[in-house]
Amino acid sequence: MILVDNETKIDLLNNEAIALTIIKLIRDHPDRPVTLGVHGDWGAGKSSVLEMIEACLEDDSKVVCLKFNGWRFQGFEDAKIALIEGIVTALIKERSLMTNATQAAKSLLRRVDVLKVAKRGGGLAWNLTTGLPSPDQIGTVIDTLKNFAENPDDVITKENAQEAAKNLGGLLKPAEGKRIPEEVSEFRKDFDNLLKLAGIDQLVVLVDDLDRCLPETAIETLEAIRLFVFTKNTAFVVGADEAMIEYAVRKHFPDLPDTTGPRDYARNYLEKLIQVPFRIPALGDTETRIYVSLLLIGATVGEEDPGFQKLLTKGRELLKRPWKSKPLDTSAVSAALGDQASQAQQMLALSDQIGPLLASGTKGNPRQIKRFLNALLLRKSIADARGFGEDVKLPVLAKLMLAERFLPSVFEQIATIASAAPNGRCRALAVVEQRNEKQEPQKTSSGRSKKSAPAGDKVAAGWLDSDSVTSWADLPPKLAQVDLRPYLFVAKDKKDYFGASTALGKLAEVVERLMGEKLAVRSMAGQITTLAAPEASAVFEELRVNILGKDSYNTKPLGVEGMIALVEAHPHLEGNLLDFLESLPAAKLGVWAVGGWEGSIRAPENKARLKTILDTWSESGSTILKQTAKLAAGKQ
Numbered sequence: 001m002i003l004v005d006n007e008t009k010i011d012l013l014n015n016e017a018i019a020l021t022i023i024k025l026i027r028d029h030p031d032r033p034v035t036l037g038v039h040g041d042w043g044a045g046k047s048s049v050l051e052m053i054e055a056c057l058e059d060d061s062k063v064v065c066l067k068f069n070g071w072r073f074q075g076f077e078d079a080k081i082a083l084i085e086g087i088v089t090a091l092i093k094e095r096s097l098m099t100n101a102t103q104a105a106k107s108l109l110r111r112v113d114v115l116k117v118a119k120r121g122g123g124l125a126w127n128l129t130t131g132l133p134s135p136d137q138i139g140t141v142i143d144t145l146k147n148f149a150e151n152p153d154d155v156i157t158k159e160n161a162q163e164a165a166k167n168l169g170g171l172l173k174p175a176e177g178k179r180i181p182e183e184v185s186e187f188r189k190d191f192d193n194l195l196k197l198a199g200i201d202q203l204v205v206l207v208d209d210l211d212r213c214l215p216e217t218a219i220e221t222l223e224a225i226r227l228f229v230f231t232k233n234t235a236f237v238v239g240a241d242e243a244m245i246e247y248a249v250r251k252h253f254p255d256l257p258d259t260t261g262p263r264d265y266a267r268n269y270l271e272k273l274i275q276v277p278f279r280i281p282a283l284g285d286t287e288t289r290i291y292v293s294l295l296l297i298g299a300t301v302g303e304e305d306p307g308f309q310k311l312l313t314k315g316r317e318l319l320k321r322p323w324k325s326k327p328l329d330t331s332a333v334s335a336a337l338g339d340q341a342s343q344a345q346q347m348l349a350l351s352d353q354i355g356p357l358l359a360s361g362t363k364g365n366p367r368q369i370k371r372f373l374n375a376l377l378l379r380k381s382i383a384d385a386r387g388f389g390e391d392v393k394l395p396v397l398a399k400l401m402l403a404e405r406f407l408p409s410v411f412e413q414i415a416t417i418a419s420a421a422p423n424g425r426c427r428a429l430a431v432v433e434q435r436n437e438k439q440e441p442q443k444t445s446s447g448r449s450k451k452s453a454p455a456g457d458k459v460a461a462g463w464l465d466s467d468s469v470t471s472w473a474d475l476p477p478k479l480a481q482v483d484l485r486p487y488l489f490v491a492k493d494k495k496d497y498f499g500a501s502t503a504l505g506k507l508a509e510v511v512e513r514l515m516g517e518k519l520a521v522r523s524m525a526g527q528i529t530t531l532a533a534p535e536a537s538a539v540f541e542e543l544r545v546n547i548l549g550k551d552s553y554n555t556k557p558l559g560v561e562g563m564i565a566l567v568e569a570h571p572h573l574e575g576n577l578l579d580f581l582e583s584l585p586a587a588k589l590g591v592w593a594v595g596g597w598e599g600s601i602r603a604p605e606n607k608a609r610l611k612t613i614l615d616t617w618s619e620s621g622s623t624i625l626k627q628t629a630k631l632a633a634g635k636q
Helices: 016-028 046-057 079-094 102-122 135-150 158-171 180-197 215-228 242-252 265-273 285-301 306-320 330-362 366-386 394-406 408-420 427-433 458-464 467-473 485-493 499-504 507-514 518-522 525-529 533-550 560-569 571-583 604-618 623-635
Strands: 034-039 063-069 202-208 234-239 276-279
Touching: 016 034, 016 046, 016 202, 016 234, 016 276, 034 046, 046 063, 046 202, 046 234, 063 079, 079 180, 079 202, 079 215, 180 215, 202 215, 215 234, 215 242, 215 265, 242 265, 285 306, 285 330, 285 366, 306 330, 330 366, 330 394, 330 467, 366 394, 366 485, 394 408, 394 467, 394 485, 408 427, 408 458, 408 485, 408 507, 427 458, 427 467, 458 467, 507 518, 507 525, 507 533, 507 560, 518 560, 525 560, 533 560, 533 571, 560 571, 571 604, 604 623
Parallel strands: 034 234, 034 276, 063 202, 202 234
Antiparallel strands: none
16 A cells, blocks of 8 residues: 555645635636745645646636646756747647637747747747847848758758748748837737637636756746736746745846845745745644545545545544544544444554654655655565564554654664664663653753653663653553564664674673763673673674764763773783774874773783874874873873
């Protein structure tokens, strides 16, 4: 089951209200030209609103509704010409039986072809600040093309150049040319005349995906829209993220000053074109839960199912007043779906579980919500296909993926602990999930209350001090007693959590504790001494990799105290410790590096080697490191 991320006419967000409002606005005064913007972040549902507008206008015989996607024309043709030609040819196609408008249509197409052939043949620069090409410019292009025809090596084929020159010469002869402002004015007159003769009450053009275009394409499309802004009986509805369009304006006009009064030029440019802006609001908690429920249940029983249509109607009712409403519940699902309700109950429970954090983490963005759900369902399908699907429960997987997506550092800690534990559990989760809500809270340095964790459990203590982590931990189901290894195996598409842990086995817990503070390390003294020599070597190597992986040495890295304790208990590792010290970058070292090795480096030959390392540091690194290393080397 995959949720398709395409624009849709099935309204799961109650955005039909926006579509109907836009339609009423443009249809109340069809003779007035207007340009409206449907704004929102990527994935907010702009394209779906345009689809709804198009669907609502399909049966209105007085309206011709056209759709233009600038992104699809990107890289293939001049966007201005593509939009203008698309509007004219679509009008002719929509009114294919008209006879009175034939001449007006030909006149418009002739003007479009002039632009198109001139652009291709002579590289003629054209924009609406200069208007249409002048007769002299047209004549220059014709002469250029004729010269190309005499020198076929300069063009792709001789026939192409001859045909282009013939077509352009016949379209607009220099004697027929007019001044530039007159050309623009006559284009608009011809366009008005075409609408009138074709019996069109209003032309509605939907421009989509403008914020996906390169800056040049976006600006060309907006410039073409300007040509129609003052043309009667036309309405443009532009779906775009304002921030992306403002970026395109700044990139296209880099020499403009940043601001003009209280507003910048980019925003002024957009507001001059978009007379009426609509912004699609982000989904809140209740709206997200209803949306997720409808998405999952629709994918389960089918969006065309009559029962689902009833549930959709109920969901839309609730979405009208989300500040008063509750999410869809079991009774609503049962009443709508009848015998199929049992299939939908798990999806309903899942939406109740993940809705609050999903709303917060995605900032209510429908596309991000769909992406999360698709990743969730895909991982469950992979587990099923690999034969361990029974070990992966959807609610548990969803909760872990919420942490992976919105609390990545917490997820990494959970994965590290659980993958190394013999039973696959994360003991720190037990501390958070089973915390005593009635205990007297401590205070943080900022004055905020926090729950206490058992002594030595630094990970749990950090989690208890985070509202976002405790809120996530409170979501059902509880994970402390769950073997998380199957879930982490499914998450291997991002990282393999079993490489080092599998090799170390029970030693992974020793490594974790030795990566802690000095007090926690000293509490491991008895356990360290029981390690066999190969085990001690494996633990040392894992500590070394973890420390060097941090690439931060200004202060003593966590793990160094563990190394010292390990070498004190296992002297055969003294050489390994010296190898580690030699590998440290002197330029990044703090003064901690020059002392504290006396108890772990005891063999005479190793003491001599340590002095050599200190001598090297006394000649490199920061001033304070050099001085400190000289003093330490003198004591060796």
